Amino acid sequence: MENISLQSSPTTPYFPEVNFNADQGICDLKGESYMEETYKFYLPLINWLKDYTKNIKRKLEVNIKLIYLNTSSTKCVLDILELLKDYEDQGGEVKVNWYYDKSDPDMIDEVEDFEAESGMKIELKEFEQ
Amino acid sequence: MIDTNIVSLMKSKTLLSYRGPFYIELISVFGMNIRNFNDIYINARKKLFKIFIELSQNVSNYSEDFHMVNNVQRIGIGELYLTELGESYSFTTKNQVKVTDANILAERCELVNASDQGKLRELKREQRINSPGEKFGARIGLIQAVMLSRNKLDYKVEEIDEDFSYFSLTVTIDKY
Incomplete structure (x- = not known):
């Protein structure tokens, strides 16, 4: 299974940096997310996770450090969290960490909503920008 | 007695005004400028940036006046105005909509304005879960704008x- 690695660029700050590593079972998503056609960007990530949870079936750690995501991106992130919750319900081992900027308390509410909507436990971790 | 609204308007400063297609590259540059206006009101600027992106992308995605890029991508055309007032920032977008959609949008604004924070959060969750996704997004931009600003939406329909x-x-968006 191939890894996904997308670097962020100052000229396209609306795309997040992505590192999905099947060998390590670690998925990192960081930066900002407010691109056009959000679903087209997230679909390969969702398909990668479907593939991993169906075929690799090992422990998975997901680290999200998005300092801003628009509401279209929140829908896609919710789809990812629902997929992870299904994996967990089927016996898969999943850990989700969400790193939020200490000076942006609105993100805490957002993460709480994600937890409530997906049923997936999310570990909130603070960082300073 | 002098009307406080008039005083506030006299003290207003235009920070940004634009009319044309809402390309993502442009939205991104404007957004970066908004974040870097000054070092004070950091919290307000964070909220302003988030609201700016949501409302600008609404114009980009839904304006009935649009450009087609390479016959594939539809980029909405509209206007935006960002003004600094004494105690707040005011952000306005304007775009063309179908008459039938204007009524739906007005109803949505009324619903959002009539809801408190708790009800808005409930509406947001409900709407996001029930959104068809894909090209339709989450359809919670207006709710998000009010939740962040904690002020009511002011809308106008011109035929x-x-x-x-x-x-x-x-x-x-209040500064404090």
Whole structure:
């Protein structure tokens, strides 16, 4: 299974940096997310996770450090969290960490909503920008 | 006695005004400038940036006046105005909509304005879960704008002809 690695660029700050590593079972998503056609960007990530949870079936750690995501991106992130919750319900081992900027308390509410909507436990971790 | 609204308006400063297609590259540059206006009101600027992106992308995605890029991508055309007032920032977008959609949008604004924070959070969750996703997004931009600003939406519908209207939307973001 191939890894996904997308670097962020100052000229396209609306795309997040992505590192999905099947060998390590670690998925990192960081930066900002407010691109056009959000679903087209997230679909390969969702398909990668479907593939991993169906075929690799090992422990998975997901680290999200998005300092801003628009509401279209929140829908896609919710789809990812629902997929992870299904994996967990089927016996898969999943850990989700969400790193939020200490000076942006609105993100805490957002993460709480994600937890409530997906049923997936999310570990909130603070960082300073 | 002097009307406080008039005083506030006299002290207003235009920070940004634009009319044209809402390309993502442009939205991104404007957004970066908003974040870097000054070092004070950091919290307000964070909220302003988030609201700016949501409302600008609404114009980009849904304006009935649009450009086609390479016959594939539809980029909405509209206007935006960002003004600094004494105690707040005011952000307005304006774009063309179908007359029927203007009524739906007005109803949505009324619903959002009539809801408190708790009800808004409930509406947001409900709407996001029930959204068809894909190209439709989450359809919670207006709710998010009010939740962040904690101020009501100010909207105006101006008729163009029997099929189309201009829909303008203003959100006020307090500095403190």
